[in-house]
Amino acid sequence: MSILPPQAEKATYVERMFARIAPSYDRVNRIMTFGLDQPWRQYVVSAVAPPVNGCALDIGTGTGDFLPLLAAWMPDGIAVGVDFCVPMMHAGWPKLQMYSNVGRTASIRPGVTAFAGGDALQLPFPDNTFDTITTGFAMRNVTNIGAAFHEMWRVARPGACMACLEVARPQNPLLRLGHQFYFEQIVPWIGLLLSGDRSAYMYLPQSARAFPTPPVLAQMMRDAGWEYVTYKLLGMGSVAVHVGAKL
Ligand SMILES: C[S@@+](CC[C@H](N)C(=O)[O-])C[C@H]1O[C@@H](n2cnc3c(N)ncnc32)[C@H](O)[C@@H]1O
Numbered sequence: 655m656s657i658l659p660p661q662a663e664k665a666t667y668v669e670r671m672f673a674r675i676a677p678s679y680d681r682v683n684r685i686m687t688f689g690l691d692q693p694w695r696q697y698v699v700s701a702v703a704p705p706v707n708g709c710a711l712d713i714g715t716g717t718g719d720f721l722p723l724l725a726a727w728m729p730d731g732i733a734v735g736v737d738f739c740v741p742m743m744h745a746g747w748p749k750l751q752m753y754s755n756v757g758r759t760a761s762i763r764p765g766v767t768a769f770a771g772g773d774a775l776q777l778p779f780p781d782n783t784f785d786t787i788t789t790g791f792a793m794r795n796v797t798n799i800g801a802a803f804h805e806m807w808r809v810a811r812p813g814a815c816m817a818c819l820e821v822a823r824p825q826n827p828l829l830r831l832g833h834q835f836y837f838e839q840i841v842p843w844i845g846l847l848l849s850g851d852r853s854a855y856m857y858l859p860q861s862a863r864a865f866p867t868p869p870v871l872a873q874m875m876r877d878a879g880w881e882y883v884t885y886k887l888l889g890m891g892s893v894a895v896h897v898g899a900k901l
Pocket residue numbers: 665668669672713714715716717718719720736737738739742772773774775789790791792795796797
């Protein structure tokens with residue numbers, strides 16, 4: 655049974671769904687990915703290597719998991735997370751507070767982190783603003799992936815790097831079968847147990863199935879203006895990290 659919404663209703667559906675699961679989002683992510691989601695985000699941030707005094711933007715930031723990782727690279731910089739779901743950013747707020755307090759007591763000077771409300775398809779920032787752009791598990795949820803990649807390109811400065819972390823499907827037939835069983839049969843029950851919301855975790859595998867393959871996504875980035883686009887598969891091919899640059 656497909657629970658994917660019609661295209662015209664997708665943005666509202668997605669915003670409401672994340673608002674419902676926001677309080678348990680981080681916990682479910684850690685458990686469902688066997689704790690691999692943070693190392694994947696670390697990989698993304700090291701792939702774009704933000705400048706120490708730079709300006710970074712994380713799109714579809716949710717609870718802001720990328721922000722402390724970006725800010726750790728940027729002691730004199732600022733990392734901004736943008737999302738159209740306020741409850742997700744609200745759920746992540748204590749995490750940002752804790753990060754800046756721990757940083758201060760450990761005499762590490764953390765970069766500034768901030769949340770901003772906004773739509774990935776119409777970012778509330780001027781052209782050529784950011785040195786670094788990241789996005790994780792958000793492109794599956796936007797109504798127009800090409801337009802979102804182009805918006806990222808618009809707000810990126812010439813010389814900026816961008817990285818996109820998203821789900822993929824393992825190439826090896828056996829792994830692919832195991833991954834499909836886990837994602838489609840087990841994950842919805844983990845979601846139900848930990849967040850009380852089975853449908854949100856049925857949407858996850860179904861939206862992943864409908865998502866472009868890594869080579870197709872790479873071409874969509876190129877079409878949006880990104881250059882030197884490459885990608886790397888992690889987690890036995892269950893996720894892909896695409897990287898590009900704006901010249
Ligand atoms: C699966 S969560 C990912 C959160 C975070 N990036 C992470 O790595 O865990 C997807 C996020 O994208 C946001 N999102 C989806 N479509 C969006 C849009 N058009 N504009 C802004 N945020 C959007 C959702 O609200 C949600 O918080």
